[in-house]
Every structure is written in C-alpha cells, then in structure tokens.
Amino acid sequence: MYAQQVGGEPPRKGRRGLVVGLVIALVALVGGGVTWFAVAQGDSVAAGSANPTEAATNLVNSLGNGDVVGLLSTLAPAEASLFTDPIEEATTELKRLQVLDGNADPAALSGVELKTENLVFDDAAAEKVNDHLTITKLTGGTLTVTADLSKIPLAKDFIDAALSDRDRRELEQGPQTQTIDIGKEVREEGQPVRIATVNVDGEWYPSMLYSIADYALLEEGKPWPQQSIAANGAGSSEDAVKQMLQAALDADVSRVIELLPPDEMAVMHDVGPAIVEAVGREEPSGATVDTLTTETAPITGGTRATVTAVEMTGPNGEKASITKSGDCYEMASEGRTERLCASELAEMAEQEASDKLPPEVRDVLVDLGAGVMEQGLGVVTTEVEGKHYVSPIRTFTEAGMTVLRSLQPEDVKALIRAAN
Structure with missing residues (x-):
C-alpha cells in the first residue's frame, strides 16, 4: 500500500494554489461550468485507457487537439456526467432569461482555447494508491490558455446592461494569451503536478475529484487511507x-x-x-x-x-x-x-x-x-x-x-x- 512522504520543509501554500489550479485546468477546466463545453456525446460510452499514464496523456492530448468532446470522454464516466447532465437545462434557462444568446450551443466551446505541447510524465514516480487509484506525475511541457471573451455567447442586451464602457473596451481588445511552463512550476514548487487516475471496469480515466482530494491530503501531510468506507444505500x-x-x-x-x-x-x-x-x-x-x-x-x-x-x-x-x-x-x-x-x-x-x-x-x-x-x-x-x-x-x-x-x-x- 502506498504511503505519501511526510515531513521536510513545509510546502509553499501560495504556489500550491497555482499547481492545484493547473491540475483542475488539465483535468476538468470545462467541468466547472466557467465556459460552454461539449456534451454532444449522445449515448456513447467514455473511452478509457490501458494504464494510468495513457489516461493522463489522452486527457492532455485532447486539450492539445482542441477536442473538448474528447476531453470529456477521458474523464471517469460517472464523474463526467455530474457536470454534463445539467448543462442542457441550464443553457435553456439562461436563454430564457436573456443572459445567453438564442443561438448559444452547449455542445460548442467558445471563449477559451487550450493548447499543450511537449508534455512529460515521470512513469517511474507514479504512485499506486490501491488497485483502482494511481497518481501520475506530470513534470514538463507547456499549457497555453487563450481567452477571447467576445466569443462567449452572451445576449447583446445582457452585455449592454451588464458591462461598463471599460469592460466593453476589454472585450474589443481581442484574445488574451498566457502560457504556463509546467517544468518551471514543477522546479519552483519542488514536486511534479499530480493527476489522479482511476480504474473503472478495467479501464483508466483521469479524475478531477480524486486529484483535488489528493492535493488536500498532501497539503495536510496525510496519506491516502488504507481502507475505504463502503457504500450502504437506502431502499428508496x-x-x-x-x-x-x-x-x-x-x-x-x-x-x-x-x-x-x-x-x-x-x-x-x-x-x-x-x-x-x-x-x-x-x-x-x-x-x-x-x-x-x-x-x-x-x-x-x-x-x-x-x-x-x-x-x-x-x-x-x-x-x-x-x-x-x-x-x-x-x-x-x-x-x-x-x-x-x-x-x-x-x-x-x-x-x-x-x-x-x-x-x-x-x-x-x-x-x-x-x-x-x-x-x-x-x-x-x-x-x-x-x-x-x-x-x-x-x-x-x-x-x-x-x-x-x-x-x-x-x-x-x-x-x-x-x-x-
């Protein structure tokens, strides 16, 4: 059973927030509902991977290809559905409230573009927590985020009412780009970016929720528990x-x-x-x-x-x-x-x-x-x-x-x- 290293110099919490944010961006940027993401998977089953590193690699490759549907399909199926299930109704309601443009499509990502290059995983350092959870280690590469707020499908009346003249000028500036050097962040933090992967029915998927939990345990200097609490549901x-x-x-x-x-x-x-x-x-x-x-x-x-x-x-x-x-x-x-x-x-x-x-x-x-x-x-x-x-x-x-x-x-x- 895996045990995390405890002790030594305490982590710098200011930079930890950036790294956790990077993990969330890699694992499920679209999951937070910050922007519109693809849910047009129909009844298809999410495609898993043969091993943890491949699961994490498929995730970041989907980012690099701009393939948002592919990105969602790499997440653990039950976890992905948490974020995709309510999107259609939410989009309908926001259109009714005239916040979103009537043509806004929940199956299309707009406003944010992601690109990854030269990603490096340290396979030897991967931590096997148990038979269904492995923490992969991302050590290098770049993540480029390009935001173009003018492409967010907001209704014109909403923009006119909600945005100040200054906000409108910012919209007119066009795309804003930031590139994160993952290797540099890893060196300054002193440890790699941790992406949790889970095994579901024999296939591996990256997990946002497990990644957040892993960082929470790391922050507290606690190992993953050796036993879990079994589910015990009700009759109705x-x-x-x-x-x-x-x-x-x-x-x-x-x-x-x-x-x-x-x-x-x-x-x-x-x-x-x-x-x-x-x-x-x-x-x-x-x-x-x-x-x-x-x-x-x-x-x-x-x-x-x-x-x-x-x-x-x-x-x-x-x-x-x-x-x-x-x-x-x-x-x-x-x-x-x-x-x-x-x-x-x-x-x-x-x-x-x-x-x-x-x-x-x-x-x-x-x-x-x-x-x-x-x-x-x-x-x-x-x-x-x-x-x-x-x-x-x-x-x-x-x-x-x-x-x-x-x-x-x-x-x-x-x-x-x-x-x-």
Missing part, C-alpha cells in the same frame, strides 16, 4: 433523504459517507476515513427523525426528492414538524404553529435591509421567493445497483437550477441595474 429515494438527515443529526460522518453514491462520489468513500479522523468525535443532537415524506420526480441523472413534511422528536421528547403547502411552509412545535409563505419573504428581506429596497428589487425577491417556495427543497438522489444514495453535487446543481427557474428576464435586468 425518500429513505435515503431521511437517513441522511438522521445521520447528520447524529453527527455520524461515516454514515453520511455511506449514503453517498459509490460511482460519482467514489472519492468520498476512499478518502472517508481521513475525513472521519479530521472531524473527530462530535456530540449528537439527540433529535430523531420520526417521519419524512417527499414528492419525487425524475431529472437528468437522478431523482428530485422534494421534502414535503418532516416530523421530529427532540432530545427531551419535544415534538416538532415542518409541512409544505403550495408556496408556504408551516412549522409546529410545542403547541405553537407558524406559517411562512412566499409573499412574506420580500417583506422580511426589506425589514432586514438597512435601506429601503427599490421597487424593482422587491419584485425580484417576490419572484424568487415564490419560485423557490413553490418548487420546495429538492434533494437529488441516484440509484446504483438497486440502492438509493444522496448526491451532494447534483443537489447543489439543482438548487442553482431552482433559482434560475424562479427568475424572469426582467429580474436579471433589475439586478444588473441595482448593482450599477
């Missing part, structure tokens, strides 16, 4: 949400990790023991989730479980409940009942604000509150081999989509005017 989407809430109330970090998807969140299971150790022993709340009900609906990549009612018992036997009714939530505890509706949110925000809110901003809050309250709290679950798990990244993405679906084009323009 609703049960997965209920059990996750109970695990959080119990401060049971191990159980929380057990309820994460074993495919897209495999990294959390492998790094889980280190997380449990870092968190330490937390005091349980003593509360019990008696009942939790949801309304479920399929979404791309999973199931949206909208929480409609929760009944709990506190550590001293006190009862409490929250129930959703339309765009209102009713909270009951110890004989007292309070009701909060979407129409009240704007008024509450206005009361908290130091200055009176402009009428158009208040209208934005009305739309946002009504949309969010009507859609409700959505937790996204996935099913793997008959078991159901809570997907944190998909849940976070769905929260963003909930906000987008709640807004209207005039709301975006109003927020821009208020910001200016």
Whole structure:
C-alpha cells in the first residue's frame, strides 16, 4: 500500500494554489461550468485507457487537439456526467432569461482555447494508491490558455446592461494569451503536478475529484487511507433523504459517507476515513427523525426528492414538524404553529435591509421567493445497483437550477441595474 512522504520543509501554500489550479485546468477546466463545453456525446460510452499514464496523456492530448468532446470522454464516466447532465437545462434557462444568446450551443466551446505541447510524465514516480487509484506525475511541457471573451455567447442586451464602457473596451481588445511552463512550476514548487487516475471496469480515466482530494491530503501531510468506507444505500429515494438527515443529526460522518453514491462520489468513500479522523468525535443532537415524506420526480441523472413534511422528536421528547403547502411552509412545535409563505419573504428581506429596497428589487425577491417556495427543497438522489444514495453535487446543481427557474428576464435586468 502506498504511503505519501511526510515531513521536510513545509510546502509553499501560495504556489500550491497555482499547481492545484493547473491540475483542475488539465483535468476538468470545462467541468466547472466557467465556459460552454461539449456534451454532444449522445449515448456513447467514455473511452478509457490501458494504464494510468495513457489516461493522463489522452486527457492532455485532447486539450492539445482542441477536442473538448474528447476531453470529456477521458474523464471517469460517472464523474463526467455530474457536470454534463445539467448543462442542457441550464443553457435553456439562461436563454430564457436573456443572459445567453438564442443561438448559444452547449455542445460548442467558445471563449477559451487550450493548447499543450511537449508534455512529460515521470512513469517511474507514479504512485499506486490501491488497485483502482494511481497518481501520475506530470513534470514538463507547456499549457497555453487563450481567452477571447467576445466569443462567449452572451445576449447583446445582457452585455449592454451588464458591462461598463471599460469592460466593453476589454472585450474589443481581442484574445488574451498566457502560457504556463509546467517544468518551471514543477522546479519552483519542488514536486511534479499530480493527476489522479482511476480504474473503472478495467479501464483508466483521469479524475478531477480524486486529484483535488489528493492535493488536500498532501497539503495536510496525510496519506491516502488504507481502507475505504463502503457504500450502504437506502431502499428508496425518500429513505435515503431521511437517513441522511438522521445521520447528520447524529453527527455520524461515516454514515453520511455511506449514503453517498459509490460511482460519482467514489472519492468520498476512499478518502472517508481521513475525513472521519479530521472531524473527530462530535456530540449528537439527540433529535430523531420520526417521519419524512417527499414528492419525487425524475431529472437528468437522478431523482428530485422534494421534502414535503418532516416530523421530529427532540432530545427531551419535544415534538416538532415542518409541512409544505403550495408556496408556504408551516412549522409546529410545542403547541405553537407558524406559517411562512412566499409573499412574506420580500417583506422580511426589506425589514432586514438597512435601506429601503427599490421597487424593482422587491419584485425580484417576490419572484424568487415564490419560485423557490413553490418548487420546495429538492434533494437529488441516484440509484446504483438497486440502492438509493444522496448526491451532494447534483443537489447543489439543482438548487442553482431552482433559482434560475424562479427568475424572469426582467429580474436579471433589475439586478444588473441595482448593482450599477
């Protein structure tokens, strides 16, 4: 089993951030949603590689060829889907909100071009963590990033409203290029760029999530755990949400990790023991989730479980409940009942604000509150081999989509005017 070197001169955190950023750029620049990337893979299966170095090399070759579809196909399939699944709906919503041009194509990368040259991997230094994880070492080559903001498919009205004269002049300057000498960065950092690769069904893929976790462990001077926390899902989407809430109330970090998807969140299971150790022993709340009900609906990549009612018992036997009714939530505890509706949110925000809110901003809050309250709290679950798990990244993405679906084009323009 592999053990990382600990001790010696502590790493320079300022440069570490640059190296981690380089890894993310190499592994999944498009995954962060900073720009538009290709999702037009249809039903094709991601193509793996025969060994870790080939997997990392295929990744950077895809960058060098400007082949964004090829870039995504090199990532571990479950991980890639985390970032590709929501793009089509997000693009549709941003077009509706008149942020993106009506012709914007999520299957086309624009605004950023990447080029790699003369990449060198140190095969002898590759670290085999276990049978499905190997850390490759990139030691040389160059990465050139060319950004042309004028090619980002923003709607003209949005550009006119959002950008100052100075911003427009910057757009008109044309492409901006920066080249990173990987060998120089490696020499100054004192260690190579680490790209994690994972074995899925006998083939190797580069992984953004494992690469980030690897750098986090390295930063703390910790080795990869020798054992993982096995996945242990629930019998239904609703049960997965209920059990996750109970695990959080119990401060049971191990159980929380057990309820994460074993495919897209495999990294959390492998790094889980280190997380449990870092968190330490937390005091349980003593509360019990008696009942939790949801309304479920399929979404791309999973199931949206909208929480409609929760009944709990506190550590001293006190009862409490929250129930959703339309765009209102009713909270009951110890004989007292309070009701909060979407129409009240704007008024509450206005009361908290130091200055009176402009009428158009208040209208934005009305739309946002009504949309969010009507859609409700959505937790996204996935099913793997008959078991159901809570997907944190998909849940976070769905929260963003909930906000987008709640807004209207005039709301975006109003927020821009208020910001200016």
